Amino acid sequence: MAPLISFQDVSKVFGSGDRAVRAVDGVTLDIEAGEIFGVIGYSGAGKSTLVRLVNALETVTSGRLRVDGRDVTALREAELRSVRAGIGMVFQQFNLLNSRTVAGNVAYPLKVAGWSRERRAARVAELLDYVGIADKAKAYPRQLSGGQKQRVGIARALATSPRILLADEATSALDPDTTQDVLALLRRVNRELGVTVVVITHEMDVIRSLAHRVAVMEAGKVIEHGPVYDVFAAPRERATRRFVATTLKDRPTPEAVERLRHRHPGRIITVGIREGAGGSVDVTAALRAHGVDGTIVFGGITEIDERPFGSLTLELTGPDAAIDALVADLRDRTDVDDLGIAGVPA
Numbered sequence: 001m002a003p004l005i006s007f008q009d010v011s012k013v014f015g016s017g018d019r020a021v022r023a024v025d026g027v028t029l030d031i032e033a034g035e036i037f038g039v040i041g042y043s044g045a046g047k048s049t050l051v052r053l054v055n056a057l058e059t060v061t062s063g064r065l066r067v068d069g070r071d072v073t074a075l076r077e078a079e080l081r082s083v084r085a086g087i088g089m090v091f092q093q094f095n096l097l098n099s100r101t102v103a104g105n106v107a108y109p110l111k112v113a114g115w116s117r118e119r120r121a122a123r124v125a126e127l128l129d130y131v132g133i134a135d136k137a138k139a140y141p142r143q144l145s146g147g148q149k150q151r152v153g154i155a156r157a158l159a160t161s162p163r164i165l166l167a168d169e170a171t172s173a174l175d176p177d178t179t180q181d182v183l184a185l186l187r188r189v190n191r192e193l194g195v196t197v198v199v200i201t202h203e204m205d206v207i208r209s210l211a212h213r214v215a216v217m218e219a220g221k222v223i224e225h226g227p228v229y230d231v232f233a234a235p236r237e238r239a240t241r242r243f244v245a246t247t248l249k250d251r252p253t254p255e256a257v258e259r260l261r262h263r264h265p266g267r268i269i270t271v272g273i274r275e276g277a278g279g280s281v282d283v284t285a286a287l288r289a290h291g292v293d294g295t296i297v298f299g300g301i302t303e304i305d306e307r308p309f310g311s312l313t314l315e316l317t318g319p320d321a322a323i324d325a326l327v328a329d330l331r332d333r334t335d336v337d338d339l340g341i342a343g344v345p346a
């Protein structure tokens with residue numbers, strides 16, 4: 001099946017001459033129907049521009065971009081409008097109409113699309129129920145919390161049953177608990193309604209808990225992309241490693257290692273916990289098998305894509321030969337970072 005969204009060497013340049021900014025620079029990327037695709041990058045990396053090309057809010061400078069079977073680089077305005085009708089969008093600042101009620105906001109795109117009053121009312125009731133704010137139909141945006149406003153934003157974006165939902169920093173203005181609720185709603189929209197979701201974010205936590213695949217952007221380019229689990233397990237680029245480090249915090253920083261060494265004079269190792277071909281490594285069983293004692297001194301294990309991921313840092317005590325054999329054994333099965341013993345770095 002052809003990808004739902006396909007970028008082929010797409011660039012977007014703002015301005016010209018000395019002032020030209022290559023906001024998107026030679027991006028080649030496919031987004032498949034039915035997936036949740038994350039785009040992560042620091043401010044100014046080109047994420048917003050990339051998704052604004054998808055719904056033709058910006059025009060492509062060079063390259064080809066296909067959306068839902070159509071080459072948007074070759075379409076006229078009237079045809080672009082029909083492409084846009086198949087795409088919903090939610091924003092960081094919600095972009096609600098303050099003078100209209102919640103129901104009025106959700107009904108707005110239906111009105112624009114020419115739906116009758118009765119059909120609109122039925123559809124709005126159904127949508128508000130789906131996003132969990134049926135009781136707020138008559139409220140105005142100023143009377144809502146941030147999470148409720150974003151639910152209105154999502155209901156409005158889904159009103160005309162789009163195949164694609166673009167979410168530009170949709171949770172960046174929300175507190176952590178509300179963020180989780182909105183991410184859960186986006187997950188339902190994807191799973192139950194089959195909507196392909198493209199999320200833009202600068203938070204790796206959002207990618208970790210929501211996306212199936214991820215692209216990392218830097219200076220207009222996609223520097224790395226793949227399944228979220230694979231990118232977390234083996235980040236290749238420096239920027240990607242920094243993003244991964246912000247969400248897991250399972251590995252001690254050099255300063256933390258110094259402190260650990262102070263308190264724990266034995267040999268310290270960090271063992272990666274991840275799912276490989278033979279399942280995930282059982283550290284306690286390995287310690288037992290080699291007759292080595294291990295004290296867990298740092299670590300964290302989470303789930304990515306419903307699979308275990310993280311690391312444990314242990315202080316090992318026992319005969320040197322047994323410890324060497326244990327480390328070699330673990331190395332065969334996962335990544336092991338040997339931090340050495342106090343005063344003798346590995």
Ligand SMILES: Nc1ncnc2c1ncn2[C@@H]1O[C@H](COP(=O)(O)OP(=O)(O)OP(=O)(O)O)[C@@H](O)[C@H]1O
Nearest residue numbers: 014015021023041042043044045046047048049050
């Ligand atoms: N309309 C425009 N005119 C000129 N330059 C622009 C325009 N829109 C974006 N840019 C520039 O393009 C680059 C990428 O911007 P973009 O907003 O896509 O990045 P971003 O990764 O989404 O960042 P942020 O998270 O801060 O929004 C930036 O250097 C920005 O200044």
